[in-house]
Amino acid sequence: MKVSWTEHRAVWAAIGVSLLIPLAVRSNYFIHIMVMTEIYVILALSLNLVLGYAGLLSLAPPAFFGIGAYTSALLTLRLGLPFSITLPAAGAAGLLFASAIGVPSLRLSRHSFVIVTLSFTLLAQLVATKWTNLTRGAMGLPGIPTATVFGLPVTEKIEWYYFLLGMTLAALAFFTLLVRSRLGRAILTVREDEILAQAAGIHTWKVKLYTFAISGLLGGVAGSCYAHYITFIDPAVFDFYYMENLLIMVILGGAGTVWGVVAGAAIFNVVPELLRIHPELRTFLYGIVLLVAVSVAPGGLAGWVRDRRARRIEPSPQEGSHA
Amino acid sequence: MLEIRGVTKHFLGVPALHDVSFTVERGEIAGLIGPNGSGKTTLFDCVTGFLAPDAGKVVFMDQDITSLAPYRIARLGLTRIFQQIRTFPRLTVMENMRAAGQQHQGLRLTSGLLPTRRIRDLDRALDDQAGDLLQSLGIPGVADLAAGTLSYGQQKLLEIAMALMAKPSLVLLDEPVAGVNPTLIESIKGYLKRLNELGTTFLIIEHNLQVVMDLCHRVFVLDSGELIAQGPPFMVQENEQVLEAYFGR
Amino acid sequence: MGRSFLPAAFFTQGATWNAEMFFQHLANGLIQGSLYALVAVGLTLVYGVLEVVNFAHGELYMLAAFALFMLFSFLKFPYLLAVFLTIVALMLLGYVLSRTAIVPHLRRSFETTVLATLAASIILQNGARFAFTATPRQVIVPLEDVILSIGNVIVTGQRLLVLFTAMVAFAGLQVYIRKSRTGKAMRAASQNKEACRMVGIDVRRIASQTMVLGAALCALAGAMVAPLYDIFPAIGTTVVFKSFAVVIMGGMGNVPGAMIAALILGLGESLAGGYISIAARDALGFSLMILVLLIRPDGFFGKRVRI
Numbered sequence: 001m002k003v004s005w006t007e008h009r010a011v012w013a014a015i016g017v018s019l020l021i022p023l024a025v026r027s028n029y030f031i032h033i034m035v036m037t038e039i040y041v042i043l044a045l046s047l048n049l050v051l052g053y054a055g056l057l058s059l060a061p062p063a064f065f066g067i068g069a070y071t072s073a074l075l076t077l078r079l080g081l082p083f084s085i086t087l088p089a090a091g092a093a094g095l096l097f098a099s100a101i102g103v104p105s106l107r108l109s110r111h112s113f114v115i116v117t118l119s120f121t122l123l124a125q126l127v128a129t130k131w132t133n134l135t136r137g138a139m140g141l142p143g144i145p146t147a148t149v150f151g152l153p154v155t156e157k158i159e160w161y162y163f164l165l166g167m168t169l170a171a172l173a174f175f176t177l178l179v180r181s182r183l184g185r186a187i188l189t190v191r192e193d194e195i196l197a198q199a200a201g202i203h204t205w206k207v208k209l210y211t212f213a214i215s216g217l218l219g220g221v222a223g224s225c226y227a228h229y230i231t232f233i234d235p236a237v238f239d240f241y242y243m244e245n246l247l248i249m250v251i252l253g254g255a256g257t258v259w260g261v262v263a264g265a266a267i268f269n270v271v272p273e274l275l276r277i278h279p280e281l282r283t284f285l286y287g288i289v290l291l292v293a294v295s296v297a298p299g300g301l302a303g304w305v306r307d308r309r310a311r312r313i314e315p316s317p318q319e320g321s322h323a
Numbered sequence: 324m325l326e327i328r329g330v331t332k333h334f335l336g337v338p339a340l341h342d343v344s345f346t347v348e349r350g351e352i353a354g355l356i357g358p359n360g361s362g363k364t365t366l367f368d369c370v371t372g373f374l375a376p377d378a379g380k381v382v383f384m385d386q387d388i389t390s391l392a393p394y395r396i397a398r399l400g401l402t403r404i405f406q407q408i409r410t411f412p413r414l415t416v417m418e419n420m421r422a423a424g425q426q427h428q429g430l431r432l433t434s435g436l437l438p439t440r441r442i443r444d445l446d447r448a449l450d451d452q453a454g455d456l457l458q459s460l461g462i463p464g465v466a467d468l469a470a471g472t473l474s475y476g477q478q479k480l481l482e483i484a485m486a487l488m489a490k491p492s493l494v495l496l497d498e499p500v501a502g503v504n505p506t507l508i509e510s511i512k513g514y515l516k517r518l519n520e521l522g523t524t525f526l527i528i529e530h531n532l533q534v535v536m537d538l539c540h541r542v543f544v545l546d547s548g549e550l551i552a553q554g555p556p557f558m559v560q561e562n563e564q565v566l567e568a569y570f571g572r
Numbered sequence: 573m574g575r576s577f578l579p580a581a582f583f584t585q586g587a588t589w590n591a592e593m594f595f596q597h598l599a600n601g602l603i604q605g606s607l608y609a610l611v612a613v614g615l616t617l618v619y620g621v622l623e624v625v626n627f628a629h630g631e632l633y634m635l636a637a638f639a640l641f642m643l644f645s646f647l648k649f650p651y652l653l654a655v656f657l658t659i660v661a662l663m664l665l666g667y668v669l670s671r672t673a674i675v676p677h678l679r680r681s682f683e684t685t686v687l688a689t690l691a692a693s694i695i696l697q698n699g700a701r702f703a704f705t706a707t708p709r710q711v712i713v714p715l716e717d718v719i720l721s722i723g724n725v726i727v728t729g730q731r732l733l734v735l736f737t738a739m740v741a742f743a744g745l746q747v748y749i750r751k752s753r754t755g756k757a758m759r760a761a762s763q764n765k766e767a768c769r770m771v772g773i774d775v776r777r778i779a780s781q782t783m784v785l786g787a788a789l790c791a792l793a794g795a796m797v798a799p800l801y802d803i804f805p806a807i808g809t810t811v812v813f814k815s816f817a818v819v820i821m822g823g824m825g826n827v828p829g830a831m832i833a834a835l836i837l838g839l840g841e842s843l844a845g846g847y848i849s850i851a852a853r854d855a856l857g858f859s860l861m862i863l864v865l866l867i868r869p870d871g872f873f874g875k876r877v878r879i
Contacts, residue, residue, distance in 0.1 A: 057683045104866050110682050111625050111824065112865060115816045118627075122813045123858045130851050181436045182425050185414075189422045192411035199371065199405070201397035201426035201489060210432070240809075244694055247687065280698050287694030294687045295676055 011259075018165055022158050031157040035229060037269045038164035039222050042171050043242070044249045044265040045258075046218035052255030053179060054211045055191030056110070060101065060117035061246055063124040064094040064216045066238040068223025070128060073141045073233055083147035083154075087224045094220020095213050102212040106205055125238035140234025147228045160229050167225065171218060176258055178214070187211050191256075241283060245269070248286050252293055324349040324524055325401075325493055330369055330379035332362075332548075339365045340548045342379070347493070352515065352525045354539035354556070356532065358568055361545040363528045364406055367495050371403050372396045384492065398426060402486040403495035406528075408478045412471030416462075416481060419470050420453035424488030456484045461510060476507050483511070487518075496527045500534055512538055536560070544568070595725045597846040598839065603731045605838020606738035610793035611811055612818035612830045613745070614786030620825030621762045621782045623682075624674055627689040630812030631696035632669075632787050636662050636794025637803045638700060641709050651713060659791040666787025670780040678765075678779060693808075700805040708802035734796045741792055742831060745785075749827075754781050762825065817857035821864045823871025833872065 022031055043061055050058045068090035075086045105116040128135050135141065146155040147163075154163045178184050186207045189197035197204050227233050245268065253264015272282045325347040332340040340362045347353045355363050368374040370381050372393040381389045388396050411419050428445050457463050460480045465473060470481060479499065486494050499515075500508045512534060515525060529535050535542060536556045544552040544559055546568035552559050559565055615629045639661050643654035673688040713730055720727050749755035761768050761778045768775050801807070818837055822829030837857055845853035864871060 051683075055683070057686055104862065108865060108869050111619070111623075112820065112869065114625065114686055115820060116862070116865065119813060119816060119858055119861060122809065123855070126854055130854065177436055182430065182434075183432055183436065185418065185422050185425065186432065188414060188418075189411055192413060193409050195373070195393075196405070196409040196411065197422070198373075198393040199397055199403055199409075200423045200485065201394050201402075202422070203392075203394045203432070206432065247690070251687070280701055283694055284698040284702065287691045287698060290691035291673065291688060291695065294684055294691060 015169065019162075022161050028157055031161055033270055033273045035157060035160050035164055036273075037266050038161070038168045039226050039229070040245065040249065040269050041168050041262055041265045042218055042222040042225075044246055044253070044261045045171055045175050046215040046222070047246045047250050048255060048258075048261045049175070049178075049187075049218070050211055050215045051250060052257070052261070053184070053187045053191060054208060056208065056211070057114050058117045058212065058215070059114060059243055060098070060120055061215070061219050062238050062240065062242045063117075063121040064098060064219025065223040065226070065242060066124055066128065066233075066235075067097055068094050068220030069227040069233045069237050070135060070141070070223075071220065072224035073144050073227045074134070076144055076228075077141060083149065083224075083228055086228075087147075087221065090220040090224030090227075091217045092220070094216035094218070094223070096216075098213045098216025098219075099209065102209045106208045106212065121238060121240070121243070125235050128235040128238060135235075138235060140232055142232045144227055144231045144233070146231065154228075164225060164229075167221070171221070172258065172262070179258070183207070183210065241279070244283050244286050244290075248290060251290070324384060325370070325526065326380075326382040327366070327370065328380045328382065330366065330376045330381065332365055332369055332374060332376050338548050340369065340376070343545070343548070343550050344379075345543050345550060345553055347524060347526050348541075349492075349524055350519070350522065351540040352519050352527065352538055354535040354542040355526060355528045355545065356530075356535055356542060356559075357545035360547075361568075362548040363545055364497055365548075366545070367403060367497055367528065370396075371401065371495065394426075397489060397491075400489065400492040401495070402489050402491040402493075404482045404486050404497055404499060406497040406501075408475070408482060410470040410473075410478055410481055410485070413469055415467050416457070416470050416473070417450070417453060417466040419481060419485055420457065420488055421449050423485035424449050424452060427489045452488065453484075456487055460484050460514060476503055479503055480507075480511075483514075487523075491523065493524045493526065496525060496529075498528055498530065500529065500531055508534060592725060593846065597842045599725050599727050600731075601839035601842030602835065603727075603735050603838070604842060605835035606735050607793055607797050608814055608818050608838055609831045609834035610738050610741065610789050610796075612815040612822070612834050613742070613827055614789040615812075615815050616819045616822065616825055616830040617758075617827055618782055618786045619819065620827065621758045622674065622678070622779050624685045625689070626669075626674070626783070626786070627686065627812070628669060628673065628692040628696060629786065629790065629815065630808030630810075631693050631700070632662055632666065632790040632808075633794045633811050634803075634805060634808030635665065635696060635700060636791040637711075637798040637807065638704060638709075639791075640795045640798045641711050641803055644713070645709070645711050655792075655795040658795045659788055662787045662791030662794070663784045666784045666790075667780055669787070670783035674783060675776045675779050678775060697805055697808060704805060706804055706806070708804045710802060711799045713799035730796075730799050734800070737792060737796050741789060745789075745827075748785075754778070758782055814857050817861040820861045821872055823873045826871060826873050829871055829873035 021034065025031075043065060046064065047058070047061050050056050071093040072083075072086040072090040075081045075089055076083070081089075101116065101120050105113050108116070129137050131137070132139075146153065148154065149163060152159075154160055179187070186197070186202050186204075187210075189200070189202055190204050190207050190211075194204050197207075223237070226237070249264040249268045250261055251264075252268070253262070254260025277285070327346070328344050330340055330343045331338070343362075343366060355366070357363055365374065369376045370383075370388075372388070372391050372395070376389065379389070380387060383396070383399060383401055386399065388399065388401070391399075411422060414422065428449065430445065434442070454463070454466070457466060460483060462477055462480050462484075465477060465481075470478065473481060483496070483499060486496075496515075500511055503511070508531070515527075515538065519525060527535070527539065539556055541554060542552075542556050542559045543550060544562070544565050546564075551564045551568060552562045554562075611629070611633055614632075615626060618624055618626050618629075636658050639658040640654055643649045643657055644651055649657070669689075669692055673692045674685060677685045677688055720729065720732060749758060757768070757773050757778050758781070760773060761775055761782075765775050768778070814837065818830055818834045821837070822831070822833035837860065840860070841853045841856050844856050
């Protein structure tokens with residue numbers, strides 16, 4: 001798939017702007033918003049892959065986020081491991097849990113799959129709250145040491161901003177390579193018509209599993225960055241609040257696209273923060289926006305395709321005189 | 324080449340297929356006909372792994388494929404097209420073709436993430452094959468259009484092209500010319516004949532009996548899930564049971 | 573670092589055997605199961621008839637509890653009147669919910685309805701959080717003081733009421749579905765919506781009626797159970813978590829299956845909580861659900877919709 005020249009320029013421009021933002025706007029609060037935006041971009045990519053490209057609604061991203069965060073935090077606090085190890089470990093944890101959940105549940109109907117992913121997220125929160133010996137329960141894990149990357153400390157907000165900018169760009173590069181590869185094509189076929197995909201020789205269950213596993217990896221990585229950035233985590237990291245934000249970002253941003261989702265993550269994190277909207281009100285409004293969006297532009301791309309097929313009546317003998 | 328032995332399938336107690344047995348020989352064009360509801364598509368589903376028969380076996384090129392998953396059967400060289408048009412609507416025609424063909428190049432799913440020389444060669448081969456097929460089927464110009472925007476006839480042609488990307492030995496066609504204009508029917512017929520001469524075997528479900536008579540070497544007739552006749556078209560045409568099945572007593 | 577995290581958190585109860593404790597656990601479990609059943613049946617009914625998973629179902633239960641609180645503790649209505657009004661209010665809400673989040677999407681994809689009901693759930697839960705704050709409320713009901721004891725097994729009046737109400741509700745439900753026209757239409761819709769449309773049954777009306785029925789059951793559950801536990805906006809989530817497990821265990825769309833699965837879960841949780849630990853009790857629902865999905869994905873009693 002060729003990338004157009006304008007796309008290329010837009011991308012470089014965006015990167016350029018991102019590099020310069022913290023120098024232009026010196027507010028620490030604003031930098032914080034941008035850092036959170038970067039974390040959200042990675043999370044949004046995780047959901048986008050599963051929902052926008054494979055057409056599977058998964059409510060598990062907060063679970064992988066939280067698992068990544070706790071894995072990273074516990075490895076650092078209990079074993080003294082540095083960020084350069086806990087970050088990949090968190091990603092691996094996300095990947096492993098995603099695979100574990102995915103193996104039994106991806107064979108099921110879509111209905112059961114949504115329920116299982118939701119239950120998994122709720123269960124993860126429950127475990128984090130109750131298994132106090134390990135996680136200190138609701139008291140959380142404070143004092144997570146900040147990171148050192150290639151010898152440079154990443155402590156200040158602005159350092160995190162640039163580090164995460166790098167991470168986000170890496171994630172985007174990986175994501176783009178993935179969706180343009182053969183695997184990416186196979187993932188799209190699962191979304192478009194799973195039965196036809198199988199008839200074409202595609203092992204759709206394996207494709208779905210890989211997709212889910214990668215989304216777990218991305219979620220875990222995002223969680224790890226979050227833990228070391230905020231230096232404190234508690235079971236609230238599994239809150240459905242994150243899922244709600246992600247749904248808005250991905251669906252309104254443009255499920256199934258790359259830059260649309262990035263824009264969605266940016267807009268729907270920055271704007272409510274700047275407007276100082278109270279988190280509860282924000283979620284409430286998101287609920288309304290989601291309800292409206294779903295009615296007007298139903299289910300994002302994935303649902304739209306299935307709608308078209310469902311609504312197609314028996315085709316009248318149309319002429320296609322090409323012979 | 325394809326042996327169907329005693330295939331039986333019930334749905335909630337209603338027999339859709341009962342002890343159906345016949346063989347499709349290599350290199351022929353075989354027809355599967357019968358009134359509506361006689362179980363033809365159900366049989367296709369059982370052969371291609373989308374349904375598991377309650378009893379019986381399906382043997383393809385001396386291999387028992389009865390309990391194999393559809394994707395495995397496709398990779399063995401048995402592809403099909405469906406009764407209702409199936410494409411990947413929001414992907415371009417070219418992407419549809421690539422998706423249909425990429426499994427059969429023997430790569431692992433995860434390879435091709437990085438564009439190495441080998442991958443690029445394989446991609447080019449895939450594209451060439453797709454281009455050729457689209458050309459022979461008469462729809463070269465639509466390569467960059469979204470498959471869902473094609474006309475009915477074009478989509479039917481795309482379906483056939485996609486089934487052929489796998490370089491199959493046997494293709495099951497479920498009503499390939501339903502709702503298609505007569506000129507296009509002729510060209511599809513011609514195309515299938517040419518492919519058959521080059522070695523591809525076909526089993527075709529069709530209601531258009533004229534096409535069946537013209538195209539098929541042999542015909543199998545299903546009625547209410549049972550095989551009631553088989554033989555060359557002209558013989559089957561005269562068969563009383565067949566006439567009864569279609570037109571009643 | 574401690575050696576074994578798991579056993580410490582997992583097995584907290586002693587293993588002493590006491591017949592009376594056992595029956596007490598059974599009694600509690602039965603009642604807990606009735607609560608799950610009331611909520612899960614509505615959920616599975618909606619899925620069975622409409623093939624829609626209603627993610628806002630838990631919020632209906634939560635709002636019913638709050639409604640009862642407002643009517644009984646705040647406005648001081650008599651208990652039965654408060655219950656009645658709660659049910660009416662929730663039925664109305666169920667209707668509105670069906671018209672905004674479900675009916676418009678009946679012909680659309682599954683993901684669309686999930687997102688719509690999810691959005692509804694977000695709106696309702698956060699609306700409640702906004703209106704009522706997260707402070708837990710309690711409802712004190714006269715029946716709390718009534719104590720029935722069989723041997724040494726103690727059951728409070730309110731809990732008995734829950735059990736009794738559940739039984740009456742289910743009997744009524746079975747009769748309604750089998751005998752009434754709407755019930756028959758529901759069963760028809762659960763088998764084939766297209767056919768319904770062709771014979772002139774208005775599927776949208778059935779959708780609303782099913783939702784209203786489900787909401788009524790939730791309302792009953794919320795109103796009956798409100799006096800037993802704390803009420804706060806998040807209770808819908810925990811209840812729906814268990815309800816999903818019950819629905820999966822019983823087979824999606826299978827009403828009798830949901831009832832039985834609910835009782836099994838209630839009893840199981842009570843015994844687990846009594847003899848193993850609280851953690852085991854909380855994890856049981858999810859574990860059983862995963863187990864069922866692995867062994868019999870269609871549920872113990874089969875997915876074939878039976879209403």
